[in-house]
Amino acid sequence: MWSIDALVCAGGGWGFAVAVTEIRTDQPAADLARGERGAGPEITARGERGAGPEITGGGALVHVPRATPDEEAAEQSSLRLSDVDAWGRSEKMRSLTRTLYEPIYRYWFRAEWEGFENLPTEGGALLVANHAAAIPSDAPVIMHGIERDMGRPVYGLAENLFRALPVIGTLWSRSGGVAAHPDNAYRLLHDQHELVLVFPEGAKGTGKHYRDRYQLRRFGRGGFVEIAMRSGVPIIPIAVVGAEESMPILWKSNRIAKLLGIPYFPITANEVLFGPLGLVAYLPAKFRIRVLPPIRFDVPPDQERYSRSRVMDESEHIRVRIQEALYDMLRTRRSVWFG
Amino acid sequence: MRILLTGLSTFWGGRLAQALEARDDVEVIVGVDTRDRRVPLERTEFVRCDSTFSILTRIVAATQVDTVLHTHLVVDSTRAGGRALHEINVIGTMNLLAAAGAPGSPVRKVVLKSSALVYGSNKEDPYVFKEDVTRSRGARTNVERSLLEVEAFLRDFADDNPHIAVTLLRFANVLGDDIDTPLSHALRLPVVPEIFGFDPRLQFVHEDDVVGALTYATAHDVPGVFNVAGDGALPWSEICALVGKRRVALPPVLTNWAAEPLRLARVLDLPVEVLALLRYGRGIDNTRFKQAGYEYEHTTAGTVDAFARGLRLAKTIGDKHPSYRYEHEVEDFFRHSPAVVRSQD
Numbered sequence: 001m002w003s004i005d006a007l008v009c010a011g012g013g014w015g016f017a018v019a020v021t022e023i024r025t026d027q028p029a030a031d032l033a034r035g036e037r038g039a040g041p042e043i044t045a046r047g048e049r050g051a052g053p054e055i056t057g058g059g060a061l062v063h064v065p066r067a068t069p070d071e072e073a074a075e076q077s078s079l080r081l082s083d084v085d086a087w088g089r090s091e092k093m094r095s096l097t098r099t100l101y102e103p104i105y106r107y108w109f110r111a112e113w114e115g116f117e118n119l120p121t122e123g124g125a126l127l128v129a130n131h132a133a134a135i136p137s138d139a140p141v142i143m144h145g146i147e148r149d150m151g152r153p154v155y156g157l158a159e160n161l162f163r164a165l166p167v168i169g170t171l172w173s174r175s176g177g178v179a180a181h182p183d184n185a186y187r188l189l190h191d192q193h194e195l196v197l198v199f200p201e202g203a204k205g206t207g208k209h210y211r212d213r214y215q216l217r218r219f220g221r222g223g224f225v226e227i228a229m230r231s232g233v234p235i236i237p238i239a240v241v242g243a244e245e246s247m248p249i250l251w252k253s254n255r256i257a258k259l260l261g262i263p264y265f266p267i268t269a270n271e272v273l274f275g276p277l278g279l280v281a282y283l284p285a286k287f288r289i290r291v292l293p294p295i296r297f298d299v300p301p302d303q304e305r306y307s308r309s310r311v312m313d314e315s316e317h318i319r320v321r322i323q324e325a326l327y328d329m330l331r332t333r334r335s336v337w338f339g
Numbered sequence: 340m341r342i343l344l345t346g347l348s349t350f351w352g353g354r355l356a357q358a359l360e361a362r363d364d365v366e367v368i369v370g371v372d373t374r375d376r377r378v379p380l381e382r383t384e385f386v387r388c389d390s391t392f393s394i395l396t397r398i399v400a401a402t403q404v405d406t407v408l409h410t411h412l413v414v415d416s417t418r419a420g421g422r423a424l425h426e427i428n429v430i431g432t433m434n435l436l437a438a439a440g441a442p443g444s445p446v447r448k449v450v451l452k453s454s455a456l457v458y459g460s461n462k463e464d465p466y467v468f469k470e471d472v473t474r475s476r477g478a479r480t481n482v483e484r485s486l487l488e489v490e491a492f493l494r495d496f497a498d499d500n501p502h503i504a505v506t507l508l509r510f511a512n513v514l515g516d517d518i519d520t521p522l523s524h525a526l527r528l529p530v531v532p533e534i535f536g537f538d539p540r541l542q543f544v545h546e547d548d549v550v551g552a553l554t555y556a557t558a559h560d561v562p563g564v565f566n567v568a569g570d571g572a573l574p575w576s577e578i579c580a581l582v583g584k585r586r587v588a589l590p591p592v593l594t595n596w597a598a599e600p601l602r603l604a605r606v607l608d609l610p611v612e613v614l615a616l617l618r619y620g621r622g623i624d625n626t627r628f629k630q631a632g633y634e635y636e637h638t639t640a641g642t643v644d645a646f647a648r649g650l651r652l653a654k655t656i657g658d659k660h661p662s663y664r665y666e667h668e669v670e671d672f673f674r675h676s677p678a679v680v681r682s683q684d
Contacts, residue, residue, distance in 0.1 A: 079638075079643075081577050082574060084540070086467070163462040166536020167535075169536070170538045178466070181463070181465040183467065183472065
């Protein structure tokens, strides 16, 4: 079931059953440097977080002249045969999936954006959106729209379940999927200044019943806020209308899901209408996407920990803003299919 | 520097002894191992001992070495398994550290060659490991467990002996003209195995960088834990393409069983930890060792390229190294004869 599901997305540009909710902090340094015995001037145990001089507040930092990424890339690329980057993303592969997905984006979902100008043209940012549909249709739409109209790559954080799937996992990774691990997110946002898309509801969002549509689930434990704080990047909330109706869940079985080892086992309206084809076919719901103004945190980056209550407050604040935007958008929606 | 080198007869011990002999600031090199060495050496003294180094305290006291270089750890489980592995890695290191930390011991520096195997390879992993990140799942193989145990000994040793500079280097998978590992062996086959549907990114370090990094840690004071690997990571498919090999797929389920016939036929032994690597890959962050001042000769892509060049040369001329036969008289002549002009005199 899952493999077929994900293949479907493969045609379309990637569904992400995202759960960054389980973000945990790194276990304390289990290493010799902990003792900091006469660590020479060359080494600082905590220094490795911040490679550049522009960061403050991470303990003793060492100024390290960094080779410009361009130089390194040029040297490396002369030997390379593929364009797979450190995250497994291949621009060639991605542009192929974009070409295949374009008709679906334009003629099936007819996605329309509001507040597109809230997306930064440079610098890292964490995009946070609501998550819906049994096989999430929102991730590909958001990634496709931004990459097409802005020309910036978007890395989608998703459950590491994808990594364990043969073929699908590889295609997923080549198209910009990254396993949701705090270290990965930090590297993408802080070191490489990329756009990263995350769905803090995770499988709780995609696995919800149709009657609960547009009711946001818990935003995990707020790990995504902590990552944004640590990386020193803004969070950009995104509200998506349309995904819920593209593959609504009518019934689900926890028992079968447990047996198969997957987050949820749904019977969708699509399956009822089209039979097995329902695994492939989304309903043509009209997509409206609203990008809300960025939220910045006035906390120093690169801290080991951030105040738990502050993190939870911010997380809840973002959830409420997306929820209100959704209600606002639903108030003006006349038809599920025509917007 | 007066250096005690463990595992002189291993690949790395031999290489390192040769590199250290060339340095003027190295006064004495005492190599210990269980077997005869396999590389020609000029001034390294060789002491044969049992695999658990039980006589080491006496050697340390007698030679007054100030630096201990431990390269004897087995990180390739196809070389020693089960009991032997445990004896060499765990008991050997235990005795070595006991000797180095004995009261009145002249040792002021310990350098240990470990492996990125301690991080494992799981789907829960970050794409790049920093030195202070612990593995996401418990170790399943003997070699990983023994290395974790060894590192724990070393940690305690460093805590107990604050006057000794302890350096732990964790190396990525090594490629080079001479070294033989399961992965380099696989890449030398006419067709290279992969796991169907998986194309993990792997990171390599060149064998010269391994020797370079160990020499650097010996010559400089860089206490702490460091990852050592070339920059960048390449997908396995691309590595095979760079080497000019086609791939053959192992099934994604029951992979270990599928690899068994290859083992039995002595074609290729891919142990469990290497199969995990071919499934999920592994990246390690090498910036800390760069910050400590080491300059790498090769990136990962450069390492693979150098390996491919070596392979092409070997295809034409065969094995370029004549096998070395240990001869007492010749070795003794080089080490002790007054007729031999030594560079440091």
